[in-house]
Amino acid sequence: MEKRVLLGMSGGTDSSVAAMKLQDAGYEVTGVTLRLHDDGGRDAEEAARLADRLGIEHFEYDARKAFEAQVVRYFTEEYLTGRTLVPCTVCNNRLKWPLLARLADERGISCIATGHYVRKVCRDGRWYIAPAADADKDQSFFLWGLKQGILKRMLLPMGELTKAEARAYAACRGFQRVAEKKDSLGVCFCPMDYRAFLRRAVSPELLPGKGVFLDENGAFLGWHEGYPFYTVGQRRGLGIHLNRAVYVKEICRERNEVVLAPLASLYRTEMWLKDWNLVDETRLLGCGAVIVKIRYRKQANRCLVSRTDDDRLHVRLLDPLEAVASGQAAAFYDAEGLLLGGGIIL
């Protein structure tokens, strides 16, 4: 078997340890750092230094235009239509993995890898993403859109490790800096706060200006800063003080209104998905024991999924779920934890 792999190297702990693990497994590793946004090229420098020490080939690829068009613009447009997007889902499924595959093809390399904390398994001839051994780090939620062509050539060296083990491994190999790197936080192009990013990235005339908070009966509660700065399910940072806990229930773009309500009003028993991708429909549609997640962490609800006449997925939530935000992703898992697919919430 040919043992060459193209590894996405971000300069962080995980992809650095992934490079070492792939080498241990006998692979000839080529590293690529995708320049996704303007970070001054620091990630690439870090990755190049590490590649040099490991004796592996490394190159940088400028993907800023594609990232801007497919991820950043999509992200801002979704917020401007009152929807909430998970950019990491879009980036992984539409940009990062397909681009790794293309760059590997151009170099005649058959395998592609990242430092994602996930595993993969084959069932009845099809590949599925499976959760990582480290449940706290599991990143399967972001990868539901990958097709078989990509899944079958993926190598996932971090899937069996915990983060603590990854750090210990780097330290033991003499890569102290790699071992001690901080975890990356949130979305890479706006790590702290998407609202500050929107203010920077969107020209002021496209932002709607102040609007009103209403209660569920349409009564005025106060003023807000414009609907794009709010997310369904949000409680903190509303800038309004009532004598009860309230959450964003609905966003009405046309009228620049944000409806606030108690948590109990945010529960939904069904939702619809577009742009879906399933590994094997027969293992999901109409099947019992399917779990749906709409958040990266700490949420798993039972559901029944069917296909509608207009080619959407209808998800009946057997356990009602709160804060279902339009534009976010939903990922399906079976009882064993295998990722069956997912889609974008309408």
Ligand SMILES: Nc1ncnc2c1ncn2[C@@H]1O[C@H](COP(=O)(O)OP(=O)(O)OP(=O)(O)O)[C@@H](O)[C@H]1O
């Ligand atoms: N700019 C990039 N260029 C190439 N590959 C990347 C880049 N950013 C992320 N990746 C790949 O995707 C994986 C997951 O990235 P993500 O940012 O979600 O995780 P992370 O935990 O910060 O990873 P790391 O510790 O390797 O930075 C990384 O381990 C890496 O293999």
